[in-house]
Amino acid sequence: MTDLVAGSIDAKRVAVASQWQLMWWAFRRHHLAMLGLVVVVILYVIAAVPGFFAINDPSRQNARAAFHPPQQVHWIDTAEDGSWRFSPYLHPYRLVRNPQTLAAEYQEDRTRKVGLTLFGRGYTYSVLGLFETDIHLFASSDPRQPLYLLGADRLGRCVWSRIMQGAQISLSVGLVGVILSLSIGVVLGGVSGYYGGKADFVIQRVIEFILSLPTIPIWLALAAALPQDWPAVTQYFMITLILSLTGWAQLARVVRGRFLSLRTEEFVTAARLDGASEARIIFRHMLPSFMSHIIASITLAIPAMILAETSLSFLGLGLQPPTISWGVLLREAQNIRSIATAPWLFAPGVAVVVAVMALNFLGDGLRDAADPYNK
Amino acid sequence: MTDTVLEVRNLATQFATRTGLVRAVDGVSFSVQRGKTLCVVGESGSGKSVTARSILQIVDAPGRIVAGEMILHRPDGSTVDLAQLHPRSREIRAVRGREIAMIFQEPMSSLSPVHTVGEQIIEVLRLHLGMDKLAARKRTIELLNHVEIPRAETAIDRYTFEFSGGMRQRVMIAMALACNPSLLIADEPTTALDVTTQAEVLDLIKRLQAEHGMGVMFITHDMGVVAEIADDVLVMYHGKVAEQGPVDAIFHAPQDDYTRMLISSVVKLEQKADIRLARPPAPGAAQPLLEVRNLTMRFGPLTAVDDVSLIVRPGETLGIVGESGSGKTTMGRCLLRVYQPDAGAMAYRRADGSVVDLAEASGDSLKRLRREIRMIFQDPVGSLNPRMTVAQVIGEPLLVNGIAKGRDLDDRVAGLMRQVGLNPDWRERYPHAFSGGQRQRIGIARAISLNPRLIVADEATSALDVSLRAQMLDLMMQLQDELGLSYVFISHDIGVIRYMCDRVAVMYRGRVVETGSTDQVCDAPSHDYTKALLSAIPRPDPRHRRIHTRFRYAG
Numbered sequence: 001m002t003d004l005v006a007g008s009i010d011a012k013r014v015a016v017a018s019q020w021q022l023m024w025w026a027f028r029r030h031h032l033a034m035l036g037l038v039v040v041v042i043l044y045v046i047a048a049v050p051g052f053f054a055i056n057d058p059s060r061q062n063a064r065a066a067f068h069p070p071q072q073v074h075w076i077d078t079a080e081d082g083s084w085r086f087s088p089y090l091h092p093y094r095l096v097r098n099p100q101t102l103a104a105e106y107q108e109d110r111t112r113k114v115g116l117t118l119f120g121r122g123y124t125y126s127v128l129g130l131f132e133t134d135i136h137l138f139a140s141s142d143p144r145q146p147l148y149l150l151g152a153d154r155l156g157r158c159v160w161s162r163i164m165q166g167a168q169i170s171l172s173v174g175l176v177g178v179i180l181s182l183s184i185g186v187v188l189g190g191v192s193g194y195y196g197g198k199a200d201f202v203i204q205r206v207i208e209f210i211l212s213l214p215t216i217p218i219w220l221a222l223a224a225a226l227p228q229d230w231p232a233v234t235q236y237f238m239i240t241l242i243l244s245l246t247g248w249a250q251l252a253r254v255v256r257g258r259f260l261s262l263r264t265e266e267f268v269t270a271a272r273l274d275g276a277s278e279a280r281i282i283f284r285h286m287l288p289s290f291m292s293h294i295i296a297s298i299t300l301a302i303p304a305m306i307l308a309e310t311s312l313s314f315l316g317l318g319l320q321p322p323t324i325s326w327g328v329l330l331r332e333a334q335n336i337r338s339i340a341t342a343p344w345l346f347a348p349g350v351a352v353v354v355a356v357m358a359l360n361f362l363g364d365g366l367r368d369a370a371d372p373y374n375k
Numbered sequence: 376m377t378d379t380v381l382e383v384r385n386l387a388t389q390f391a392t393r394t395g396l397v398r399a400v401d402g403v404s405f406s407v408q409r410g411k412t413l414c415v416v417g418e419s420g421s422g423k424s425v426t427a428r429s430i431l432q433i434v435d436a437p438g439r440i441v442a443g444e445m446i447l448h449r450p451d452g453s454t455v456d457l458a459q460l461h462p463r464s465r466e467i468r469a470v471r472g473r474e475i476a477m478i479f480q481e482p483m484s485s486l487s488p489v490h491t492v493g494e495q496i497i498e499v500l501r502l503h504l505g506m507d508k509l510a511a512r513k514r515t516i517e518l519l520n521h522v523e524i525p526r527a528e529t530a531i532d533r534y535t536f537e538f539s540g541g542m543r544q545r546v547m548i549a550m551a552l553a554c555n556p557s558l559l560i561a562d563e564p565t566t567a568l569d570v571t572t573q574a575e576v577l578d579l580i581k582r583l584q585a586e587h588g589m590g591v592m593f594i595t596h597d598m599g600v601v602a603e604i605a606d607d608v609l610v611m612y613h614g615k616v617a618e619q620g621p622v623d624a625i626f627h628a629p630q631d632d633y634t635r636m637l638i639s640s641v642v643k644l645e646q647k648a649d650i651r652l653a654r655p656p657a658p659g660a661a662q663p664l665l666e667v668r669n670l671t672m673r674f675g676p677l678t679a680v681d682d683v684s685l686i687v688r689p690g691e692t693l694g695i696v697g698e699s700g701s702g703k704t705t706m707g708r709c710l711l712r713v714y715q716p717d718a719g720a721m722a723y724r725r726a727d728g729s730v731v732d733l734a735e736a737s738g739d740s741l742k743r744l745r746r747e748i749r750m751i752f753q754d755p756v757g758s759l760n761p762r763m764t765v766a767q768v769i770g771e772p773l774l775v776n777g778i779a780k781g782r783d784l785d786d787r788v789a790g791l792m793r794q795v796g797l798n799p800d801w802r803e804r805y806p807h808a809f810s811g812g813q814r815q816r817i818g819i820a821r822a823i824s825l826n827p828r829l830i831v832a833d834e835a836t837s838a839l840d841v842s843l844r845a846q847m848l849d850l851m852m853q854l855q856d857e858l859g860l861s862y863v864f865i866s867h868d869i870g871v872i873r874y875m876c877d878r879v880a881v882m883y884r885g886r887v888v889e890t891g892s893t894d895q896v897c898d899a900p901s902h903d904y905t906k907a908l909l910s911a912i913p914r915p916d917p918r919h920r921r922i923h924t925r926f927r928y929a930g
Contacts, residue, residue: 015801015808016764016803016804016805016808018762265757266752266758267758269752270752270758270760271771272713273713273745274771274772275746275776276775277775280775285760289762
């Protein structure tokens with residue numbers, strides 16, 4: 001039981017350890033989940049201030065850099081006299097005409113170096129709408145020489161910077177969507193499970209109806225019904241609303257099940273006999289008992305939302321350019337020709353995979369640690 | 376041919392957990408003789424089940440046998456060391472079920488629900504003895520007859536859920552005996568059964584043992600059962616053998632301190648508590664505190680409580696005794712209106728002399744009554760919210776009823792903890808830091824926090840190890856003297872009732888069949904069911920075995 005959780009931790013500290021403390025101790029054991037947690041935290045930091053991690057303005061087009069290939073970073077700068085120092089730099093590329101095919105090709109110019117400066121200055125961006133700055137995690141030492149770490153797309157826009165910017169929308173769609181479905185799910189599931197009877201019957205039939213709807217066609221239909229000329233922010237909220245409209249039913253079922261099983265727990269009966277009010281029984285006794293389960297199930301629901309947004313946008317029915325999300329970015333990789341010439345356009349897909357996997361690992365770990373009392 | 380079936384020497388089974396090595400079985404040696412019964416006793420966690428499972432190499436992962444020998448003597452004179460066999464080898468599979476059979480505590484989960492009982496027994500016969508289908512079926516019917524299952528010819532094609540608990544255990548036994556094993560390991564086979572059913576199963580095992588001459592290794596925590604059936608006893612404590620010897624020596628001349636404590640705590644529950652003997656005789660004609668009249672409670676077609684009438688006098692303890700399904704718990708919960716009774720009245724006399732009907736109370740008046748009538752729950756784990764500190768659990772009734780808060784609440788909680796024998800410095804700890812006995816003390820502190828007049832205690836000691844029971848009962852009686860409490864004490868354990876209660880009501884199938892003073896009901900029962908119940912209870916004295924000559928009730 002709890003002695004399993006305790007491990008190397010002093011018995012005195014275990015004795016006064018709250019539910020969350022015990023959960024954390026159990027969670028910390030789960031190495032993959034810890035890794036997931038670290039990745040998720042990094043991703044959400046990026047999502048909060050994408051500008052800081054970007055190098056070039058993600059919307060700036062550059063006709064001279066169309067399909068610019070990813071540049072390799074050199075870490076050690078060797079001087080001609082043989083001495084060396086740590087100073088990351090890149091060789092700029094220039095466009096040359098292939099004498100045989102006459103096609104324009106990028107060629108690394110090994111005679112020149114462009115330095116990579118940490119916390120350098122670049123384009124101006126706003127941090128969460130609070131203030132503006134032009135400091136970036138790294139920037140080119142020469143403002144006239146843009147860097148393309150992950151290459152550029154058809155219009156010469158920096159793929160790296162666009163992935164960073166896309167994280168903001170893609171990751172927050174998951175979070176906001178899940179929070180929306182959670183609030184609907186907890187209220188309806190809670191009413192259904194706690195009061196039972198007629199309310200339960202009606203809510204259960206509604207849930208069954210929603211779950212029986214084929215989700216992708218419904219999403220498509222709803223998304224198609226959205227006027228294309230709506231501003232980006234409205235569009236974004238409509239998409240999350242559509243996603244959470246179908247997502248709440250599963251959560252409502254989980255919550256109802258928890259309420260049903262907790263209603264007969266002896267400590268709940270004891271609280272009732274102690275004279276505790278309905279509200280106190282629900283919020284003080286029952287809710288804390290399954291909060292951890294809820295957190296675990298929403299962590300597992302976020303990846304589904306992210307994937308749903310990506311698919312919708314990929315199909316052209318979700319968010320529309322110039323809004324940047326991972327799904328929108330992947331549209332660039334829709335045709336075979338651009339993939340053949342610029343495989344780096346797949347990079348946003350890697351970002352989706354990393355985010356979804358990290359969230360799944362995290363959710364798995366949370367679920368295993370969720371109930372420290374029934375081992 | 377020797378008389379020894381199994382010889383275990385220095386057996387050690389360990390569980391490598393993340394927190395370190397758990398030595399579940401630590402150097403245990405014993406032997407089982409042909410035709411004799413070895414009882415292995417010990418409290419929960421003493422390693423008795425793991426010992427049994429080690430013999431058949433069915434220890435759950437990550438458990439591993441790390442040392443020792445387990446020599447099985449075969450009837451043909453050859454021997455085999457079971458410890459050397461691989462857990463998945465052909466050799467050990469040939470031993471399991473054929474030479475050593477095992478029966479478990481919970482027959483429902485040890486039998487498959489998707490096969491008829493016949494199929495399950497036939498499978499054993501075909502696997503081990505290579506019988507053909509027809510012969511196996513014939514033998515199965517024989518076996519079912521042998522374990523006294525009525526109408527074996529039709530019972531063979533039934534599923535497990537169609538049988539009662541006792542019948543299921545008989546099926547398990549039939550399956551275990553299918554290949555005439557030389558050793559039967561029974562792991563708490565009667566713990567989940569009622570006493571009358573337990574007596575029948577014990578009878579059956581004894582009879583079959585005499586007929587087949589097999590050795591029996593019987594694991595139990597019930598010293599009464601040990602006294603009734605054992606030839607030899609092995610007392611285990613923390614994975615080690617505390618003491619072993621003939622049953623009479625263990626009970627009447629125990630050498631080891633732990634054994635002595637175990638025996639004395641069992642014997643203590645055989646008589647009235649000292650506290651009760653020291654009390655002055657109760658004044659006779661006090662007005663009853665609670666008078667239950669014709670209480671009836673139905674769950675659908677089932678009448679759980681059927682026309683029950685009872686009286687509780689101030690300051691007394693009324694015991695409610697009965698087997699599972701007798702409606703005693705439902706009755707207790709009706710008193711607190713956890714359930715709404717369908718009919719009947721419960722007249723409760725308040726301190727000012729006014730009488731209210733508990734069945735009619737609602738809203739605020741019910742809330743007020745629940746301050747005066749409290750409950751102690753059976754399960755010391757489930758009845759405490761694991762997410763609240765002990766101070767919050769004990770202080771909850773005071774807080775929600777607006778009686779105390781802040782500093783005052785803190786002081787009161789500390790006082791309550793002292794009163795039930797807990798250190799008030801522990802009040803910031805969570806329930807998981809306490810043992811079963813301590814948790815039950817927390818439950819008692821919560822019950823007395825509102826200065827109640829009546830406490831309904833539902834099997835308050837049955838989840839505790841026997842050595843803790845008397846302590847808990849003593850605490851409850853001490854509080855009774857201090858606070859002038861009355862108890863309605865629900866239990867299936869007549870020993871606990873005799874120790875604790877002034878009067879007893881015996882319940883059977885929802886009805887009260889007999890009420891009277893504890894002495895009268897225990898020593899001279901008038902109803903046949905009470906007689907049967909009392910005579911089926913094993914007494915912890917091997918010199919007075921009586922279970923095989925008990926009174927049977929065919930109600």
